[in-house]
Amino acid sequence: MRKTWVTLIAILLLLTTVLSACSGSNEGKGTTTDTPKEGTATTDSLLTPPGTYPITKEKVTLKVMVRGNPLVENFSTNEFTKWYEEKTNVHIEWEVVPEQSMQEKLNLVLASEDYPDVIFGMNVSPAQEMIYGTQGVFLPLNDLIEKQGTQTKKMFADRPDIKAAITAPGGNIYSLPEVNECYHCSMSQKMWIYKPWLDKLGLSMPTTTEELYNVLKAFKTKDPNGNGKADEIPLSISPKSWRSSIDGFLMNSFVYNPMYGSTKHLFVQDGKLDVSYTKPEWKEGLKYLHKLYAEGLIAPESFTQDDNQLIQIGENPKEVLLGASTGGHQGVFTQLLGESGRWSEYTTVPVLKGPGGVQYAPNDATSLTTGAFLITNKAKNPEIALRWADGLYEYEHTLRSNYGRPDIEWRDAKEGEIGIDGKPAKWSELKSFGEVQNVNWAQTGPALRSNEFRLSAVSKGEKDLEVILYNETKNNYEPYKPTNIATVPPLFMTNEQATEIADLSKTVNDYVDEMLARFVIGDADVDKEWNTYISTLDGMNLKRLIEIYQEAYDAQTKK
Template sequence: MKKWSVLLVALVFAVVTVLSGCSSDSGQGGDSGDAKGKTAITPPGQLPIVNEKVTLKVLVRGNSSVEDFATNEFTKWLEEKTNIHIDWEVAPEKSATEKLNLVLSSGEYPDVIMGFGVSPTQMMIFGTQGVFLPLNKLIEEYGVETKRMFQETPSAKDLITAPDGNIYALPQVNECYHCFLSQRMWIYKPWLDKLGLAMPTTTEEFREVLKAFKTKDPNGNGKADEIPMAGNPINFRDGVDSFLMNSFIYNPADKRLLLNNGKVDVSFNKPEFKEGLKYLRSLYAEGLISPLSFTQDANQLKQMGESEVPILGASSGHNMGTLATLNGKSGRWLEYVAVPPLKGPKGVRLAAYNPYAVSNGQYVITKSAKHPEAAFRLADYMYNQEVTLRSIHGRIGQEVRMAEKNEIGINGKPALWKQLVGWGQIQNVHWSQTGPSYRTSDFRLGEVASPDQPLEPTLYKETKEKMEPYKVSLDQVLPPLFFTSDQASELADLDKVINDHVKEMIARFVTGDVDLDKGWDGYIKNLENMNLKRYLDIYQQAYDAKFKKK
């Protein structure tokens, strides 16, 4: 009996082995044989990406211009082309950062994390832990459009490669001229015209304009309902200090990091920053800045700008869509014009500048991905020019078309494409700049310069004429940096504690909740106790390792 038992076990083992072997040989095309899922991948560049439909679970940052990612026309088109179905989890814009942090700490990961701009610090921490898959081999084996992008824009590969040599996330490459100088102030021109006011050129002239907006009833309804200036704290560019602080000291990006003679520094602990806060405090004390500027979100700010009777005079922001719906029926978005950088009391007049066109961390494949090859191929396909055009603007022949002979682009060269439907409103046709895409300067400025679609030509003109003359020199701009895993772990806590404190204290100083003169030394002391010096040392080490190797 014992002999037969042994023979039976051997027979079962043999059958299982044969069946397993058949299963492992069933993949076709470029299947790498990954144990997570043996998907029949077609050869690189060929569609569909998979012969048998697969599903990817994607966590995406919500986009107020996208009605529903699941029913979106571009999503359906992409799924049909690739044979990949996307199971979406959408993180609300307002709480997207918290949602991402919660997911990363949970241990339960989607296949793909898209649209969050995952930070270099997070990439190094979760990349070295194996949560984020390194993409180098996938790029080498399956990359078609990604390799083309790297060849045409070599800086892209350099900027997304971590110190350990790995690429943990795919970027959005967007050589957007007006985005390089995006910290702008927008002012309601009809009010300037009605009150006979010139465009302000100094901080004090700007104060006088805001006073006139507050007291002279420019909307003509006989009510004191005008809001001279407002902002929102969610997006740095919309904050009250984003544009105006550059009249006192260089105030770049949300972390206010800069280069000072090759040394990494910050603006927010300098006497000039304090002077800028004094100016903002004086505007607030005179009722010229709305108290809601420190609590409301982007949609609430836009509601101010879109009120039936105009009530909002000015706000800082990337474009006019900060204050009113781009291409909205009211047309009010076109009535806001850019204010040139204002000269401060000591002659400072700067435009913050960031020429680095690579937005990293846009597409991460996690260790939970059952079909990592398919997930990568999907992202690679999105760098194709036609796919980028569809993902950002819509269907060719409906929302956009290719340019005709003799049509001229925004850059004065022969045009490449023409926008047919206004961009920026809520819609369900495209992803509105979510996820991987590849736009060179020639591609962006190759849009037909058309008066019936004035957004891009207007932003180009406003930036060229008003912002570029005052842009800071490149040697003051801190490039995007990566950190070692040890640096990243240490920096994660320092970054949050320090920048949360700065943001909180800007609001408290401006509103008068904390007296600026009495509270400044305590604020500086708190920054020291939060180890600001170590924070800057880590950035310096990363900068030196990247740019001072020789």
Template sequence: MRKAVKTGFSLGIAAALVLSGCSKDTAAPSGQDSGTKDSTTKSTAKESANASKVNPPGKFPVVNDKITLKVFVAGNALVENFDTNGYTKWLEDKTNVHVQWIVADVKNYKEQLNLALASGDLPDVIMNVGVSPEQQMIYGEQGIFVSFTDLIEKYGDNTKKIFKEMPEVKDAITAPGNKIYSLPYINDCFHCSMDFKMYVFKPWLDKLGLKEPTTTEEFYQMLKAFKEKDPNGNGKADEIPLVGGIVSGGGVSKNAIDVWIMNSFIYDDGDKRMLVKDGKIDVAYNKNEWKDGLKFMNRLFKEGLLSKESFTLDKDGLKKIAENPNIAIAGAIPAHSPSDMTIVEGPSNRWLDYQPIAPVKGPNGYQKTTWLAYDKIRGGNFIMTSADKYPEATMRWADFMYDFEANLYSNFGVKGSSWDDAKPGDKGRDGDQAKYRLLIPFGRVQNESWAQYGLNFRTDKDWYAGQAVLKLPDKEKMYYDITKKNYEPYKPKIDEIMPPLFFAPADAQQLAELDKTINDYVRTMTAKFIIGEADIDKDWSNYVSTLDKMNLKKYIEIYQKALDGKKQK
């Protein structure tokens, strides 16, 4: 039930730099005010002329006399009409804030926003576009984006509650200079935060009398048994012991073959592959432990235990293998959930037969799971511009969206139609009294909700565990339980994980170039080492020296500078 809208890193930087007129020479230094934005920020930080018309926190409506906000929003294929939507009407009745919607095309909303910013024809609010931290810094320093910091203090009761309950949220969204240019979208999905899992076809384990592997050697022996002992019983050598997939068009795939395995050798975050120890940043992919992980995967590949298709298959191709008609042929598949590889609640029922095993211990005793600790926090999804005449009312309107009932309306729809209060005795996924009942499954095209748009504060306890279990098997409960048992015990500490960072515009421009060059090379060489196109022993030194020539040292320095700056806020 996660749905994120992300802005491309280098594309977002380039657009922001062009449209803002900033360059490496003219950008205001991180944490300092330029003369242009100083007066704008100060005027918005003070009470606006309409502040006296705003009711205090907790009192509704937000304003006694109706106001209108012009809101730019990315299109949502699951919402029929934002104007006539059930949640839109409910929210307006509750707050007295009317919305004039500017609904951008779902395919080119970034371009439409960039044109609006360049022309100066600004909306009051930019919502669910995923404006990058770099763009927030650039337009924030110019005064085009307004800081919420002072408004939160006076009008953000729910926002302050979030900051108290999850201190990492405030830290993640605060730019240098104590500026908050975007209110956070929180989706604290427990099983989603540890979603680089390895699913194994349990009927094969049972047939062969095997236990779940606990070490890399046992994992190897399991795959070898899948290949050699005909676990599907058809007398043919058609079993695929291990197969993964990639994301079509790029991005981070939870079906990637290397992440779960590499965590038996060195921590792999599945993205930038960065390590944090005692506040110092480094990368994993030039370490000897990374080399050992590649050797192990190369061993699997050479012995025919790892399918070569793992480097070309998209999700649909992977599903065809996992859902092979009549008989199973795939033994182990990395995935976020069964829906990444099977047809959930489909006729084969294989979505229940594939079960995720715990991370296995490597030869040196290392055993971790990737923990996306900050994945629950989405920045750039609610931004106020200098065109907004009602900053206080806007803050209260946005803050109310974090209310639990408002979240039920915004995600599911109208009470009594799409959801309802839980009945006494209804059990949630954690076994405690449930908070609510879901009457209609999420994912349909409808006109009752914003389908996970707007602002959300979805905690694991109230939202995921709090939903009444009305039938079994319950997908979310299954995902919750297995993550609690097999993955939570192996997650790293929070201070070992790279937090979201804000970069000064000049650094961001250089970082965009280094990021693509270095990480594209790492991904390419990882695949080549695994499949044997590059010899790990002979070519490793050249690989490491190439990274150095790509200015890896400067790349790390930029990240370290941003991390150090975050500590000094």
């Protein structure tokens, strides 16, 4: 019996030794088939210290879906792409999405769950961030920024407003923004008038809506182009051009009317949200626009023509035909920087005082594009992805990604050179933006172009487009930037809110646009049909639309 127990104990000891040896043979030899978790020692061992380059000790590939840019020939062979890969040791496998189908493709990808590691330059809306962030599709970036985001943390420290704008209710940050504080873009609802015609007819720059009416009438009847024909077009607009809708400038002499972004016609005053198109002042604005249209002072094509058709009128090769137009810059209706030089002969009309004394220059709130960089739950190396994007905020990297190579597309300013804002300059653009090229990303993805950065570019004098736009904005629009009423910022929304808003806003905005055109053309009589117009909007549940926006605004401002 004793011999049997000894034998059993010996067998057990042998089995224990064998199992221990087997276990030890696998230790540290990488034979396990389990995928390492993100953020483990495997990932950490690749990273260099935050803020240094290269980012990784070994080359890492990120799969990135990017919005196609008509000014970029090829993201894969782009000079900045190659330079940044060499500096960071991060290779990008690009999936380029055509710009015109960007939103459709984004929706399909999010619905299919076939995500890339990174979504880049796709302008993902705050509502989409909120929906897919709470579902775990988009990773919260807070901890990644804290550990790896050297440049992002510096930006947040300098500009806490940027951090606040991209922080969702609940405290999570799901995306990094593109910061482009285009000073002239921030008040882009402008009108431009052909100054030589004013001079020839002995007319002063209009300062009220009534004075504009008289100027446009003189353009139509007094042959300012001097060809003996009644071919002048006093005012022509393209609804498809940048900031060129028919009510974008003129309606702000009657009621605050922000036109652009996700909250069209929506404003906030004393913490309360409302819309411009139900107000009695909107009705008065419609009557004024109808008067201009009925007397042939607004071209009938202003509701239908595209930007190319408008530019053909503005650049008529023989005589000047176009008296005035609206848009963020002269390139909306002329050949910007073109050989004819006609673009430079148009100057801005200041914000006009309406019959009720109203003069608004809406703040378009375009300086911050949210959703420029997001990491999905498919990313194996989110720390590396965050470091890669974080580096794009560096001063030199912003210049390279947006303008190109040093001393070819841009250079450092020389001692004594003055910037656009009249202060000492820091850099100079050597080639004009807007040409198809393959040396930069042409304003795609995160970058840090603050007002200080943009206005520190070397001024090239009175013919410098940036100088012109700066001065026109500062002199004719900033004085009318209101302090008691504002444009609603982009809002984070829940899935339920976003779904309900999508249906309601399309129905309402389509109807408002339709009736705007009908009232102006005269197909509908604004006095006789105003009550029906208002009751129709009520029936479309406009009250609920405003209520949802108010809920989202309150959640965002009180987070």
